[in-house]
Amino acid sequence: MTAARRTFLGMPALAPRGVGHLRGEEPFPAAARRALADTQLRRNLGHATATIRAKSGAVIGEVPDWQELRAAGSAVKAAAMARLPELLEQLEAAVTAAGGTVHWAADAAEANRIVTGLVRATGQDRVIKVKSMATQEIGLNEALEEAGITPVETDLAELIVQLGDDRPSHILVPAIHRNRAEIREIFLRAMPGVDPALRGEPAALAGAARAYLRRTFLETKVAISGANFAVAETGTLAVVESEGNGRMCLTLPETLITVMGIEKVIPSWQDLEVFLQLLPRASTGERMNPYTSMWTGVTPGDGPQSFHLVLLDNGRTAVLADEIGRQALHCIRCSACLNVCPVYERTGGHAYGSVYPGPIGAVLSPQLTGVEDNASLPYASSLCGACFDACPVKIDIPSILVHLRARHVEEQRERRKVPTAEAATMAAAAYVMDHPGLYAAAQRAARLSRLAGRRGRGLPPPLSGWTAARDLPEPPPQTFRDWWEKRGSTDEQP
Amino acid sequence: MRIALFVTCLADTLFPEAAKATVRLLERLGHEVVFPAGQTCCGQMHVNTGYQAEALKLVRRHVRVFDPYDVIVTPSGSCAGSVRHQHATVARRAGDERLAEEAGQVGRRTYELSELLVDVLGVTDVGAYYPHRVTYHPTCHSLRMVGVGDRPLRLLRAVRGLELVELPEAGQCCGFGGTFAVKNADVSTAMLADKMRHVLATGAEVCTAGDASCLMHIGGGLSRLRTGVRTVHLAEILASTETGGTAAAPGITTAGNSSGPAHTGEKP
Ligand code: SF4
DSSP, rough: HHHHHHTEEEEEOOOTSSSOOOOOOHHHHHHHHHTTTHHHHHHHHOOOOOHHHHHHHHHHHTOOEEEEEHHHHHHHHHHHHHHHOOOHHHHHHHHHTTTOEEEEEESHHHHHHHHHHHHHTOSSSSEEEEOOOOHHHHHHHHHHHHHOEEEEEESSHHHHHHHHOOOSSSSSOTTTTHHHHHHHHHHHHHTOOTTTTTTOSSSHHHHHHHHHHHHHHHHHOOOEOOOOOTTTTTTEEEEESSSSHHHHHHHSSEEEEEEEEGGEEEEGGGGHHHHHHHHHHHTTTSOOOOOOEEEESSSTBBSSSEEEEEEOOHHHHHHHTOOOGGGGGGGGOHHHHHOOOOOHHHOOOOOSSSSSSSSHHHHHHHHHHHHGGGGTTTGGGOOHHHHHHHHHOOOHHHHHHHEEEEHHHHHHHHOOSSSOHHHOOOOHHHOOOOOTHHHHHHHHHHHHHOTTTTTTOOOOOTHHHHTTSOOOOOOOOSHHHHHHHHOOOOOOOO | OOEOOOOOHHHHHHOOOOOOHHHHHHTTOOOOOEEEETTOOOHHHHHHTTTTHHHHHHHHHHHHHTTTOOOOSSSSSHHIIIIIIIIHHHHTTTOOHHHHHHHHHHHHEEEEHHHIIIIOOOOOOOBBOSSEEEEEEEIIIIIIOOOOOHHHHHHHHBBBTTTEEOTTTSSOOOOOOTTTTHTTTTHHHHHHHHHHHHHHHHTTTEEEEEEEHHHHHHHHHHHHTTTEEEEEEHHHHHHBBTBBBBTOOOOOOOOOOOOOOOOSSSOO
């Protein structure tokens, strides 16, 4: 019956190819290069991330025990992941007892099949959606459209992305790459029944979206949501949002279908206390989240009378199997790591290819798909560590990045008969550096070779990437080692 | 105090002035500096590029070479960070618990220069003289991996003649990141451009930091654009004295550039 039990036999499956949005079409450096040239994108992102950083930093500064809270969040997640199968079954029992129905989806294809079937069974051809990363991940909207069902996104930013026929570029603010003028154009072009005299002020744009969405809320009988948390002990699901659209979707329709990654389960109601303090401050820079909706199964005469919970694996069990990488499952999708990331700030989310951009995306996507399907992502970081400092659940993203780079190199080594040029260089360098005599000789050789000049003319890629914008250092006349030897006080040793 | 110098491969090969300055400074403060000759590279480049098997050899060498010393100093936040936070992990990943244990011990005895000065030797005024307008870039690994905090700034504030100007957005990465600068050269350049913009906005003549690697990156960009601003390692500033000369003098420039003194005869 349970996919969780099934997936613990043998090697856990990865997220399948050909469905969903976890793989990009080109390597990160190529996609990033294009993004860097988009001046509008650079301005929009630079402004938006700086604003969120300042706001979040200020409210985090108000909490004297922020570090303790982070430690608590991290510990709760680690403990939950350590007994995930048990918690999921507890959750299933509690949701079922409260009148809901639980479905287990091993991967994106199965989840899409389940949800499409459930909507079809209601006889409806339109659903309203609460912003959800899980449904983006599995490409649910495309699957619904293929089945003749129209999904309507109700989160403002997600609606902008949907109407603009665009892809989300941020976990929390999917349209962070758009500014007002662009949003106005999208609304005028694609929003049903929009006032042609629509103006570009934020209030006018929000008003137009509100008018359109109100009608849709009242006329639609099925809603699809994700979940921020699921409490195993009580079977309670929680969605946190800022606009109230989620509250409408979760309460007005007759049928509610929730798609949730299996890592969202937490043991007890009390654990919510920690996360509901961490999430808003790290995420939107608010002290308290504006709309926190919680529901447990079905309440007769109040809210949706039919509730389905789809538990999604799609590679998560494989992540759990990696001792270092599994921390990525602790993520509460606050997006703080994106907002502080100097790479994300300049490239935006699309360059990462996957729906999960930024630092968390760089460690999560390659683990869900298998490192080789997203091999450039672990390298899409200068390892500056800003993400680790910002993460409210203390995920050591730099260490996971380094670990995934090693997994990539190891997989390459297994697959290829002939090592890559990089692997050969690295092996040679390590050999030389493990032999101080050779090392000193190599240093002298490096010092003498001035052929390239400071501008590095004639250097091959990838080294030419350096000299395209930077001079090389001037080789000194003498290494430190030689200077020290001439002073005559070396501590001789093997 | 007897202090072992972990010079780092980069300072040894390309930026010896930073290393010499570290020696001069510590000797001036009355300490004995020793240089274990068996040292080469901490293996950080290998670890961060994914070559852990190769790095393992270098970790083993580093631990063996530095094991006999009680206090180890390095003029690099990044290499201190690697020794302290990566070596044990590399060993553990390879299943060598014993090495992990020893690496942990060597790591605990390894200090970045400003930490050694302020925490271990208890000095903030090292008696330096450096009559220049200077801005300080806190490198990512000094700041976040090692956690040097404001120690470098406290040391700089005590330098006579030095005018310290605050660097805007100081905590943002300069875009170096080791092989990141070549694997993702475009993103790295975009980050560097912003760092240079902030450095230039200070009107400083010198940009300093505790890592020769990041200075090589920032300095390489400043030099290419002929900005007339140079990069100088923190150790060189702290080693400068009224009588002993300062890092403005020929031969002590770190990541020098067109405006800095050329000491090799090559015209940039
Ligand atoms: S990794 Fe941490 S900082 Fe990034 S989105 Fe997840 S919880 Fe937030």
